Amino acid sequence: KISEKIVICPTWEKYEQKSGEIKISLDPGNAFGTGTHATTQLCVRAEEKYMPQNADIADIGTGSGILAICAKKLGAKSAIGVDTDETVEQTARDNAHINGIDDIIFKTSDITILGNERYDFVLANILHNVLAQIMPDLKRITKPNGMIVLSGILNGKEGVVFESIEKNNLTVVETLTQGDWIAIVVKKEK
Secondary structure, three states: OOOOOEEEEEOOOOOOOOOOOEEEEEOOOOOOOOOOOHHHHHHHHHHHHHOOOOOEEEEEOOOOOHHHHHHHHOOOOEEEEEEOOOOOHHHHHHHHHHOOOOOOEEEEOOHHHHOOOOEEEEEEEOOHHHHHHHHHHHHHOEEEEEEEEEEEEEOOOHHHHHHHHHHOOOEEEEEEEEOOEEEEEEEOOO
């Protein structure tokens, strides 16, 4: 159980879900995103707390597809996941299918493939320096009043991310921590 509602269960294990729980079956293969890492758990907690129902979401650095799958299970209308690692796209598709979700779009690319598309809720669980570098693109793909979850930030490395948040005129809503890891939820004002 990685958050209030979400339980991640490896595909090879059996689990009887309890009332109110949402079970996600997952086989991460060689992709990042098993649910056990603090950065993933921070993202899922932020999804539960901040993602509006019927949101259009983008998962940047999707890995196993776990965050996009969780978003759909939590009520997102649409989801797209992109990752630069070409070996994870099929894993993400397979994981979505295992969970009965076949309408998530997964693409092997960086964030620029999203062009002028806009999303209500954007997730980026990537290293701090990459987050800082792609912050203008994250802002660009976020709708006005939309939110971005920035995770993958090691304690002590958050300065570069906060600097980029400020430079891009994003508003910090909450900073979440777990162990040595930090996630920052920001809002794009109008």
